[in-house]
Amino acid sequence: MGGALLDHWMSGGENFTIVDPMLEQAPDNVRLVKDRAAIADDRFDTIIVAIKPQMIDDVLPDYAANLGDDGYVLSIAAGASAARLKKAMGGAPVVRVMPNLPAAVGKGTSGVLAGPDVSEAQASHAMEMMQRTGTAIAVESEDMLDRATAVAGSGPGYVFEIARAYVAAAEELGFAPDQARALVLGTMEGTIAMALANPDTALEDLRNSVTSKGGTTAAGLDALNGDGGLSDTLSATLQSAYDRAVELR
Numbered sequence: 001m002g003g004a005l006l007d008h009w010m011s012g013g014e015n016f017t018i019v020d021p022m023l024e025q026a027p028d029n030v031r032l033v034k035d036r037a038a039i040a041d042d043r044f045d046t047i048i049v050a051i052k053p054q055m056i057d058d059v060l061p062d063y064a065a066n067l068g069d070d071g072y073v074l075s076i077a078a079g080a081s082a083a084r085l086k087k088a089m090g091g092a093p094v095v096r097v098m099p100n101l102p103a104a105v106g107k108g109t110s111g112v113l114a115g116p117d118v119s120e121a122q123a124s125h126a127m128e129m130m131q132r133t134g135t136a137i138a139v140e141s142e143d144m145l146d147r148a149t150a151v152a153g154s155g156p157g158y159v160f161e162i163a164r165a166y167v168a169a170a171e172e173l174g175f176a177p178d179q180a181r182a183l184v185l186g187t188m189e190g191t192i193a194m195a196l197a198n199p200d201t202a203l204e205d206l207r208n209s210v211t212s213k214g215g216t217t218a219a220g221l222d223a224l225n226g227d228g229g230l231s232d233t234l235s236a237t238l239q240s241a242y243d244r245a246v247e248l249r
């Protein structure tokens with residue numbers, strides 16, 4: 001995820017250094033080191049946390065001394081609370097963000113939460129960084145960021161899975177894989193574009209505009225969610241992802 005964001009962050013004026021023991025290559029003009037020892041004497045305005053949440057308590061304390069005066073921590077880690085990050089970073093201010101993977105194509109949707117002691121300048125820098133990767137929405141509490149994680153952070157996983165199942169069903173109906181993929185992704189893209197172009201029209205009304213009485217869409221929708229099963233599945237999906245974010249705090 002860090003790499004996808006970096007490609008868009010680089011349109012700003014900052015200089016970036018990556019510390020990653022595994023990464024073999026970084027974009028042009030980005031310094032890559034394998035170990036913190038290589039930057040032991042360097043100070044940074046922002047330290048970006050893009051490691052797995054489970055590693056934070058082991059890895060982060062080593063970096064507390066690398067944050068310059070007036071510096072802040074920007075974390076993309078799911079769940080990990082500002083309090084936990086702040087403690088690991090020797091009391092530094094923390095902005096938590098929750099991006100999603102379409103940031104890779106400049107179409108990310110992020111939640112942004114400024115933790116305690118974050119200055120206005122730091123909060124607006126973090127917001128501007130996330131806006132370089134797509135849309136960014138400020139949220140008011142850590143709990144809402146964890147809820148945004150369940151909806152949008154993990155969301156591309158659900159959408160890819162729905163698209164995969166939709167394509168598989170089109171193949172079962174007789175289409176070749178490339179035809180099925182083109183029909184499904186084209187339909188999804190066009191439908192989302194139409195919803196975005198009509199922000200004041202309820203999604204229910206847009207759905208009804210496709211649905212002729214006694215027609216094919218009504219028959220399909222009855223099978224899809226006539227018993228509310230799809231709605232229940234989506235509620236359970238978001239609740240499970242949120243519960244996991246809470247466990248990762």
Ligand SMILES: NC(=O)C1=CN([C@@H]2O[C@H](COP(=O)(O)OP(=O)(O)OC[C@H]3O[C@@H](n4cnc5c(N)ncnc54)[C@H](O)[C@@H]3O)[C@@H](O)[C@H]2O)C=CC1
Nearest residue numbers: 001002019020022050051052053076077078099100101153
């Ligand atoms: N994948 C996604 O769609 C999203 C991920 N996130 C968050 O992004 C973070 C990273 O997740 P992914 O990118 O999926 O994982 P990843 O496994 O692709 O990336 C983690 C990176 O950390 C590096 N790393 C491992 N140990 C390290 C160390 N000691 N010091 C420095 N770097 C180290 C790895 O080499 C790897 O490049 C997680 O906290 C996750 O919650 C947030 C939103 C979306």
Ligand SMILES: O=C(O)[C@@H]1CCC=N1
Nearest residue numbers: 077078149153154155
């Ligand atoms: O699955 C995860 O935990 C990360 C956070 C949101 C998307 N991927």
